[in-house]
Amino acid sequence: MSQVTTRTVSADEADLRLDRWFKRHYPWLGHAKLEKLLRTGQVRIDGGRVKAATRLETGQAIRIPPLGDPPKDDDRPRTPQPAKASPERIAELEAAVLHKDDAVIVLNKPAGLATQGGTGLTEHLDGLLGYLKFGNAERPRLVHRLDKDTSGVLLLARSASAAAKLAEALRKRDAHKLYWALVMGVPEQRMGKIDLPLAKLAGGAGERMVYDEDEGKNAVTLYRTIETAGKRAAWLGMAPLTGRTHQLRVHAAAMGTPIVGDGKYGAAEAFLTGGVSRKLHLHARGIRLAHPDGGKLEVRAPLSPHMAATWDFLGLTLDKSADAWLEE
Structure with a gap:
């Protein structure tokens, strides 16, 4: 490769980290080399400078500088091999499957399992999708992601065409998503819309989003209070109309009611006493969208164990009214 080229991000690559994208397409290119290309502005997206952790969006143009020819051994196509996993982890993944057909797999992602790799993640x-092929020649593809500490519904596509259709439905906001969150205190208004633009905070350790009226990207969330535990905590249904990083967490904190267990955005005030788990209490409860093969796909995920225990502890009641979709 001896000249500058431009590649367009495909639908099934949406939300992939830039460094992971390079590893997929140019496996011989080392991380240090990529960091240098990014530092010097030789790799750009839509003309702008970016970082290795930048997440891609469908249709973006990636500028690729001359990278040289790959070693002969790397000239052949590679099939990603699944990371080594214990029999217990494999069994847990298989048990987490909520729905499976020829085009789609829907998982109830466990809290604590990252969707994609990153610094310090083993x-x-x-890296485990190869264990979820269920007879397919190729492994399923991620269509979107959840934060590491968020549990619940996660879509996987079983082919490139299914991935493209699902990603398009998500991009056009033709999908309805419902999250359940337990927050500290009770919102002043029992239901409403939060419209606060968000931007990534420059510098500092870890990824952090902040409200930024000037530089932030549009971020809108609908919410309603489902039930309260006195004034101590409230169970919210939340529906993101946009898909910004940490959107629900920042928006909940902006109301003065941070999500229980969210020390990043709620600090010490985000934890309940009395033996309640200190894990994040945010769960992707359900999704409804067009199925790649026609019709509608609607799936709901049961609460993660630590959240179910908190619901029992606080006496919160699970019933059908809690599953109502939030729509404008």
Whole structure:
């Protein structure tokens, strides 16, 4: 490769980290080399400078500088091999399957399992997808992601065409998503819409989003209070109309009611006493969208164990009214 080229991000690559994208397409290119290309502005997206952790969006143009020819051994196509996993982890993944057909797999992602790899992560779902082929020649593809500490519904496509259709439905906001969150305190308004633009905070350790009226990207969330535990905590249904990083967590904190267990955005005030788990209490409860093969796909995920225990502890009641979709 001896000249500058431009590649377009495909639908099934949406939300993939840039460094993971390079590893997929140019496996011989080392991380240090990529960091240098990014530092010097030789790799750009839509003309702008980016970082290795930048997440891609469908249709973006990636500028690729001359990278040289790959070693002969790397000239052949590669089939990603699943990371080594214990029989217990494999069994847990298979048990987490909520729905499976020829085009789609829907998982109830466990809290604590990262969707994709990153600095310091030794295990992530993307590296384990080879265990979820269920007879297919190729492994399923991630269509979107959940934060590491968020549990619940996660879509996987079983082919490139299914991935493209699902990603398009998500991009056009033709999908309805419902999250359940337990927050500290009770919102002043029992239901409403939060419209606060968000931007990534420059510098500092770890990824952090902040409200930024000037530089932030549009971020809108609908919410309603389902039930309260006195004034101590509230169970919210939340529906993101946009898909910004940490959107629900920042928006909940902006109301003065941070999500229980969210020390990043709620600090010490985000934890309940009395033996309640200190894990994040945010769960992707359900999704409804067009199925790649026609019709509608609607799936709901049961609460993760630590959240179910908290619901029992606080006396919160699970019933059908809690599953109502939030729509404008």
